[in-house]
Amino acid sequence: MTPILETEDLVKIYKVGKVETHALRGVSLSVNKGEFVAIMGQSGCGKSTLLHLLGGLLSPTSGRILIDGEDISNISDAKRTDIRRRKIGFVFQRFNLFPTLTADGNLKLAERIHQGNGKGDAAKRRETLKLLKLENKMDNKPLELSGGEQQRVALARAVINSPAIILADEPTGNLDTENSEIVLDMFNELNQRFGQTIIMITHNPEAARHCSRIIYMRDGHIVEE
């Protein structure tokens, strides 16, 4: 079986002025379809960098990244963006919702970006918001939602186009227990019912317990599984 995500000796060095930061020092990783992976490790060890590389948001300094067997490390930005739109849903710790659009409008925008110019699917949006207990908040704009609700809208947006891979950077980092549970239940449901592959960075051992595999990082390396 081809892994859905694979990296080979991934290195990322950031340069700011004359200062170099070795964020990843050779990460080789293989994730199969349907895995639910947690990435843990201290702040600054390279977790977000790895996730951004996996999702094609950054290019590596060296090494390879394969999505469904397709090498995305040396292709054009346009092609990388296309693969990302078709296959990947991102959830960030900051929600990045459009402030002028309602919850439903934010989902609709994600659908339109995905489909080119399609009209979207109102029933599917309603269903997705309902799964996240947001059926009464469809017409609220981000400022009219609590932090937990905003994160749930961001999660709905990440999954509305049924991406094969969901990449989540501390999705429960800013949430109280109740909201964290709603988010984690949703991940479990997507993982188990639809076989979506999920990679989630978390500091919370309780959240990591939902996962089928835990990867620990330190100083730009994977140190333990």
Ligand SMILES: Nc1ncnc2c1ncn2[C@@H]1O[C@H](COP(=O)(O)OP(=O)(O)O)[C@@H](O)[C@H]1O
């Ligand atoms: N855009 C950037 N430019 C320069 N340095 C960065 C950038 N992003 C992250 N870093 C540095 O790279 C290292 C790894 O960061 P990051 O991947 O965000 O770690 P983590 O998510 O584990 O906290 C840190 O030392 C951080 O300061």
Ligand SMILES: [Mg+2]
């Ligand atoms: Mg981070």
